[in-house]
Amino acid sequence: MKFLDGLSEDIKKNLLEQLRVLWTHASTAIEGNTLSLGETAFVLSEGLTIRGKPLKDHRDIEGHARAVDLVFALVKKDEITVEDVFELHRLVIDEQILDVYKPVGAWKKENNAVNIAVGDQQRMLEFSNFWEIPQLMERWLHLLNAEMQPHKEPEDLLKSYARLHLSFVAIHPFWDGNGRIARLLSNLPCLKAGYPPIIIENERRYDYLTAIGEYQLAHGTPSLNTELIHEGDLVNRFSSFCEECWQQSLSLVEQAHALQQSRDYTISQSRDPSL
Ligand SMILES: Nc1ncnc2c1ncn2[C@@H]1O[C@H](COP(=O)(O)OP(=O)(O)OP(=O)(O)O)[C@@H](O)[C@H]1O
Numbered sequence: 001m002k003f004l005d006g007l008s009e010d011i012k013k014n015l016l017e018q019l020r021v022l023w024t025h026a027s028t029a030i031e032g033n034t035l036s037l038g039e040t041a042f043v044l045s046e047g048l049t050i051r052g053k054p055l056k057d058h059r060d061i062e063g064h065a066r067a068v069d070l071v072f073a074l075v076k077k078d079e080i081t082v083e084d085v086f087e088l089h090r091l092v093i094d095e096q097i098l099d100v101y102k103p104v105g106a107w108k109k110e111n112n113a114v115n116i117a118v119g120d121q122q123r124m125l126e127f128s129n130f131w132e133i134p135q136l137m138e139r140w141l142h143l144l145n146a147e148m149q150p151h152k153e154p155e156d157l158l159k160s161y162a163r164l165h166l167s168f169v170a171i172h173p174f175w176d177g178n179g180r181i182a183r184l185l186s187n188l189p190c191l192k193a194g195y196p197p198i199i200i201e202n203e204r205r206y207d208y209l210t211a212i213g214e215y216q217l218a219h220g221t222p223s224l225n226t227e228l229i230h231e232g233d234l235v236n237r238f239s240s241f242c243e244e245c246w247q248q249s250l251s252l253v254e255q256a257h258a259l260q261q262s263r264d265y266t267i268s269q270s271r272d273p274s275l
């Protein structure tokens, strides 16, 4: 990944660890995880638990961090497949669930719906029909693979992220874990083009869910007879929101490169024979 170019091995490793912690903390906190950023970093680096915090929160963090590792590995693949998506689901839903209607590592087996309250409207909206998921997700994977190109500018990457994210959550192919997986997979074009991931800030959960809700209210749910994504103002608005969130990971990358520069400078000075 190009954003790591020019960094020494230790700085590279530390930067990847920071991104893994930030991504895991922000995404699981959106889902309701109660561990702070510091606690998340501690659990991941020490393998120890935080007293009084739910076991589920620890497991979700471990699973998500492993899912981040898998996403970093997927960047090198030529084509992302259904099996890759199922593997991510198995990592994110790190539980033994004995319920045939809650499959782990497979598409949903029954329909699901969401309540949307935007402004003064409240509506219940059904996601894509479960029997259409295999075909819809084949189309979605086609879109993902088409968006993954080594040379893309930030503006295009934000659009790719928004398109992939909005269409994934509008389909809602799994019974659970859709948000976390959307926030992971939609980043593949950014990583492929050499940029760090867009990490949706958990403090901005309300803005995030409102933007998704507005899109869903306006365009409804994808089906085999409709477009996967409806371009326009709402996609643009979501991509501007994502741009603001992107600053956090971009600034971690900037800090790592600044540290590298000052290290290189100090080393070159210490080798200067005139000193
Ligand atoms: N109105 C909506 N239409 C489509 N998708 C929505 C809507 N509201 C929320 N979502 C998406 O669905 C996600 C929740 O779905 P789900 O519970 O399957 O995912 P999760 O990963 O378990 O939870 P979370 O996304 O909250 O971390 C939200 O994070 C968001 O991405």
Ligand SMILES: [Mg+2]
Residues within 6 Å of the ligand: 031, 176, 177, 178
């Ligand atoms: Mg959930």
